[in-house]
Amino acid sequence: MSSTDGFSDFFYTAPDGLRLHARIYGETNSGTWPVVCLPGLTRNARDFHELALYLSRTANPRKVIAFDYRGRGQSAYDPDIGHYTIGIEAGDVLAGLAALDVEEAAFIGTSRGGLIIHVLGALRPAILKAIVLNDIGPVIEAAGLAHIQTYLDPAPKPKSRAEAIDAQRVAHGADFPALTEADWERMVSALYRETDEGLLLPDFDPQLVExxxxxxxxxxxxxxxxxxxxLAAIPLLAIRGANSKLLSADTLDEMQKRHPGMEAITVKGQGHAPFLETGNLPGAIAAFLDEAECLDRISKPQDQI
Incomplete structure (x- = not known):
């Protein structure tokens, strides 16, 4: 592990043999629930870097596992575009957790990551101890998907970091007036990889756009x-960007009706999806996880603790 980066790289084999990657933050045996971070459609583990550092270094430190799905980040690209599905990616996550001997965890899912959590609830409900859904719910607005189609096709290929930041501002600036220059720079660092020739390329398989x-x-x-x-029996925190086109305020209200214990945060000045390292979100997420774990321990018979 690099002491400056704060994480180690973990590679494992998917059920179909593809080589996949995750980042591991924090101590293996921290005594608290580990946290599994699942990114959006074309995003990768780097999106969670600042949040993962925070959660792994709080008063109740947690091991954090941030996944690169197949075709993203340091995971291998799949030659079969038909394998880029939520179901297969959920199976990949379970394979990674099995390789790490993780039987239960708290899950944080941004966008597609939240959809994968829904699938995990059907495949392996016992693995879900607490859930944070970042700007995603059971209803996806067509306007949000249309916006994603617009900025992914064609995905910009900037010639410099400054050009990359400008491209992201053009695509997302209206929905994210609260972001600072540092926020945009972190976004670009997470979204792009630099080639040996010094070019910046989106760090995902171009076939995902299809x-x-x-x-x-x-x-x-x-x-x-x-x-x-x-998921009604599982502690849940839903985060929505006030300017989100993908998760509507009406859907968030309906989620609270169907999951009465659900907590909700609306992030002003951000759209799809809020940057989880900004503002009070890291502290709110940590507090939610601590409370959920405390209540879980209280509810268990003493001989199970």
Whole structure:
């Protein structure tokens, strides 16, 4: 592990043999629930770097595992575009956790990561001890997907970091007036990789764009309410960007009705998806996890603790 970066790299094999990657922050045996971080569609483990450092160094430090799905970050690209699905990616996450001997954890899912959590609730509900959904719910607004289609096709290929920041501001600036220059710089560092020639390229398989470009948004999108309702017994924190086009305020209200114990935070000046390292979010997430774990211990018979 690099003392300056604060994490170690972990490589493992997917069920179909693909080489996949995750970042590991913090101590293996911290005595608290580990935290599993799942990024959005074309994003990677670097999105969670600042939050993972925070959670691994609080008064109740936690081991944090941030995944690169297949075709993203340091995970291998899949030659079969048909394998870029939420179901297969959920299986990849379970394979990684099995390789790390993690049987239960708190999960933080941004966008697609939150959809994967819904699937994990059906495949392996016992592994979910607490959930943070970042700007995602059981209903996805077509306008949000249309916006994603717009800025992914074609994905910008800037010639410099300054140009990359400008491109992201053009695509997202209207929805994120609260971001500082440092926030935009972190976004670019997470989104792009630098080639040996010094070029910046989006750090994901270009074929992923096709999985979104082919969606017919003129038809109603299927919802995941049955999957969400199956999570009703699990402590849940939902975070929504006030300017989000993907998760509506109405859906967030309905989520609270169907999960009465759910906590909710609306982040002003941000859209899809809020930067979890900004403002009071790291402290709020840590406090939510601590409270959920404390209540879990209280509810257990003494001989199970």
């Amino acid at each position: 999985t979104v470009a082919g969606l017919d948004l003129s038809k109603p999108l299927p919802d995941l309410w049955p999957h969400f309702e199956a």
